[in-house]
Amino acid sequence: MAQHRGTPPPPLDADSETRILDAAHVVFTRRGTAGARMAEIAREAGVNHALVHYYFRTKQRLAEAVFRRAAGQLFPAMLAVFASDLPIEEKVRRIVSAQVDMLLENRYLPGYLLAELNHYPERAELLLSSIAGAAADVVRPRLFGKLAEQLDAAARAGTLRPITPQAFVLNLVSMVVYPFAARPFVMAIMGLDDARFTAMMQARKTELPDFYLAALRP
Amino acid sequence: MAQHRGTPPPPLDADSETRILDAAHVVFTRRGTAGARMAEIAREAGVNHALVHYYFRTKQRLAEAVFRRAAGQLFPAMLAVFASDLPIEEKVRRIVSAQVDMLLENRYLPGYLLAELNHYPERAELLLSSIAGAAADVVRPRLFGKLAEQLDAAARAGTLRPITPQAFVLNLVSMVVYPFAARPFVMAIMGLDDARFTAMMQARKTELPDFYLAALRP
DNA sequence: GTCTATATTGTGATAGAC
DNA sequence: GTCTATCACAATATAGAC
Numbered sequence: 517m518a519q520h521r522g523t524p525p526p527p528l529d530a531d532s533e534t535r536i537l538d539a540a541h542v543v544f545t546r547r548g549t550a551g552a553r554m555a556e557i558a559r560e561a562g563v564n565h566a567l568v569h570y571y572f573r574t575k576q577r578l579a580e581a582v583f584r585r586a587a588g589q590l591f592p593a594m595l596a597v598f599a600s601d602l603p604i605e606e607k608v609r610r611i612v613s614a615q616v617d618m619l620l621e622n623r624y625l626p627g628y629l630l631a632e633l634n635h636y637p638e639r640a641e642l643l644l645s646s647i648a649g650a651a652a653d654v655v656r657p658r659l660f661g662k663l664a665e666q667l668d669a670a671a672r673a674g675t676l677r678p679i680t681p682q683a684f685v686l687n688l689v690s691m692v693v694y695p696f697a698a699r700p701f702v703m704a705i706m707g708l709d710d711a712r713f714t715a716m717m718q719a720r721k722t723e724l725p726d727f728y729l730a731a732l733r734p
Numbered sequence: 735m736a737q738h739r740g741t742p743p744p745p746l747d748a749d750s751e752t753r754i755l756d757a758a759h760v761v762f763t764r765r766g767t768a769g770a771r772m773a774e775i776a777r778e779a780g781v782n783h784a785l786v787h788y789y790f791r792t793k794q795r796l797a798e799a800v801f802r803r804a805a806g807q808l809f810p811a812m813l814a815v816f817a818s819d820l821p822i823e824e825k826v827r828r829i830v831s832a833q834v835d836m837l838l839e840n841r842y843l844p845g846y847l848l849a850e851l852n853h854y855p856e857r858a859e860l861l862l863s864s865i866a867g868a869a870a871d872v873v874r875p876r877l878f879g880k881l882a883e884q885l886d887a888a889a890r891a892g893t894l895r896p897i898t899p900q901a902f903v904l905n906l907v908s909m910v911v912y913p914f915a916a917r918p919f920v921m922a923i924m925g926l927d928d929a930r931f932t933a934m935m936q937a938r939k940t941e942l943p944d945f946y947l948a949a950l951r952p
Numbered sequence: 953g954t955c956t957a958t959a960t961t962g963t964g965a966t967a968g969a970c
Numbered sequence: 971g972t973c974t975a976t977c978a979c980a981a982t983a984t985a986g987a988c
Contacts, residue, residue, distance in 0.1 A: 525864050532971075532972085537845075538834050546852075546853075547767060547768070547853060548768060548769075548849065548852075548853055549769075550765070550766060550768035550769035551766075551767075551768035551769075551853055553962090553963070553964095554963075554964060554965085555962095555963075555964095558925075563972080563973095564972065564973055564974085565964095565965095565974080566965085566966080566972075566973070566974085566975095567971075567972060569965060569966075570971075570972080571971095573965090574964080574965080575963095575964065575965090624852060625854035627848055627849060627851075628852070630820075630845055630848060630849070630915050630916055631766065631845060631848070631849035631852070632844070633845075633918040633919050634764075634766075634842060634845035634849070634915075634917075634918065635764075635765060635766055635769055635919040640918040640921065640922035641917075641922060641923070643919060643920055644923060652922060652923070652925065653807065655923070656923065656925060657925070659923070675791065677948065679937075682934075683938075683941065683945075686909075686912075686913060686920065687909050687942075687945065688907045689912070690911075690912035690913065691904075691905050691907045691908045691909060693908075693912065693916075694904075694907070694908035694912040694915070695826055695904060695908065697848050697852075697912070697913075697915060698851070699849055699852075699910040699964080700852065700855040700857075700858040701847075701848075701851050701861060702904065703857035704859060704861070704862055704870060704871070705856065705862060705873070705874065705877070706874070706900055707870065707874060716900075720901075724905075727897070727901075727905065727949050728949070730895065730948075730949045730950075730951070731945050731946070731948045731949030732910070732948075733951070734949070750953075771980090771982095772982065772983090773979070773980095773981075773982095780958085781954080782954065782955055783982095783983095784954075784955070784956085784957095784983085784984080785953075785954060785955085787982080787983060787984075788953075788954080789953095791983090792982080792983080793981090793982065793983090802983070856954085
């Protein structure tokens with residue numbers, strides 16, 4: 517079982533602070549900030565609940581630490597691929613494949629982040645800086661700049677239909693992330709259990725790039 | 735300002751029960767069930783908070799009433815279009831246009847429903863029955879049956895690339911709903927204010943069907 | 953039906969011994 | 971650093987007058 521980049525390592529017998537943060541990650545992503553209980557985090561970490569306050573002082577501080585960590589887990593890889601010199605087709609395939617794999621192992625992540633952002637919209641800026649350690653003004657051109665060049669060149673060469681880099685990213689990310697964000701609903705409406713949902717997403721790793729690239733044909 | 739089908743009417747001077755339910759809708763969709771406060775609902779409704787308990791007994795009952803109502807607001811129209819006899823292209827255009835309009839007026843709805851479903855996955859079944867007043871076994875063929883026929887016929891006639899009705903629905907709904915579910919993040923990363931976000935979604939009402947139908951070309 | 957007042961529990965947070 | 975004990979308050983819920 518390969519160790520994921522930002523994935524919380526199993527709370528074997530690491531130091532207490534790490535165990536608490538790992539436990540908090542699990543509880544916060546599953547229940548949301550408002551629904552999470554400090555006592556449950558302590559229990560999940562196997563420590564006394566006073567210790568949680570010793571290390572993180574308040575629930576809000578802990579919540580922000582978890583949010584930063586979750587955001588850092590979801591976005592930097594995606595940003596790197598979009599900003600890279602890879603050809604468009606390769607970008608699409610890599611984004612889909614890597615993100616589906618990551619989301620299959622972190623199923624609560626999209627729902628958690630979307631819910632938090634709706635409840636505390638001021639965290640959107642925090643999220644951006646967590647992605648790249650930089651402010652929005654720096655992230656935006658990094659994300660869309662290279663892509664704009666490529667899409668523009670391809671459109672003029674007649675190899676791709678014209679599309680803005682914003683729509684390109686939004687459409688692709690939508691189709692990758694939404695099925696995970698809406699997973700309980702998707703499973704219910706399609707009559708899937710966990711195994712079948714996973715199988716469907718695995719199949720999607722090849723079907724979705726084909727579908728998306730088909731939409732871009734001139 | 736046209737009155738929407740399931741949209742809560744403004745709490746002018748309706749009876750208390752209605753005012754409370756409207757207020758609960760606003761507060762629950764904005765803060766989530768766990769983050770909502772009964773006192774805030776009472777204040778929003780302009781009534782004493784004892785009255786909220788008089789009508790709805792417990793917070794959980796009220797939460798379920800709101801959830802049912804929100805679900806009924808989002809899905810029945812979509813189901814009706816997918817199940818109809820309209821041609822595929824027309825289905826795509828109608829779904830996108832109607833849903834974008836509805837979501838522009840109910841911006842917290844997708845985030846609320848997705849968050850609730852992640853926190854209380856057992857509600858997925860409740861949601862299905864809220865859609866059509868029927869169990870999952872009845873909803874599923876209604877949603878996918880007609881579509882499967884149409885897609886199959888078109889694929890054999892060579893007018894559309896083959897696609898399963900499940901992927902057809904999932905891809906389309908993803909691109910329609912996700913931008914609203916992730917609205918604070920989309921606004922931050924693209925540097926949009928409310929007006930520009932709305933403008934972008936308005937433009938999407940025509941761009942997205944074109945994009946989607948392009949993906950289906952053989 | 954609607955209010956005031958109050959009961960009851962849940963939960964974040966701290967003090968202080970070890 | 972880690973625990974036990976406890977505080978303080980927030981939040982749900984109810985009793986009972988009007």
